[in-house]
Amino acid sequence: xxxxxxxxxxxxxxxxxxxxxxxxxxxxxxxxxxxxxxxxxxxxxxxxxxxxxxxxxxxxxxxxxxxxxxxxxxxxxxxxxxxxxxxxxxxxxxxxxxxxxxxxxxxxxxxxxxxxxxxxxxxxxxxxxxxxxxxxxxxxx
Numbered sequence: 001x002x003x004x005x006x007x008x009x010x011x012x013x014x015x016x017x018x019x020x021x022x023x024x025x026x027x028x029x030x031x032x033x034x035x036x037x038x039x040x041x042x043x044x045x046x047x048x049x050x051x052x053x054x055x056x057x058x059x060x061x062x063x064x065x066x067x068x069x070x071x072x073x074x075x076x077x078x079x080x081x082x083x084x085x086x087x088x089x090x091x092x093x094x095x096x097x098x099x100x101x102x103x104x105x106x107x108x109x110x111x112x113x114x115x116x117x118x119x120x121x122x123x124x125x126x127x128x129x130x131x132x133x134x135x136x137x138x139x140x141x
């Protein structure tokens with residue numbers, strides 16, 4: 001494939017902004033699915049700690065504590081089921097998931113091609129910083 005050259009600094013800035021937008025929107029869509037699975041891993045860890053004998057023995061007779069555990073278990077199971085529906089159909093990736101995954105890879109390749117690998121790393125870092133900032137600044141919902 002012939003290397004494309006950008007005619008001016010203005011064109012490079014426009015391409016950079018567009019690629020950042022493409023990365024952000026595609027990564028958000030991809031993360032919407034993937035985060036369910038990573039959250040389930042963390043939730044399972046927390047659930048196991050909540051039900052560990054040391055913590056749980058004191059509260060075994062407490063029905064409110066048990067009710068909260070049961071609700072948390074249902075929440076975890078529902079999240080897992082929701083994630084599996086978004087990602088899999090008959091033990092294969094859904095078309096939407098596969099497209100989003102492939103699009104993210106293609107956008108990352110485009111960023112590397114037009115702006116360089118170091119810029120891809122920088123954009124990924126900016127994305128993570130932005131979403132971490134949003135989490136930390138979020139008010140109770």
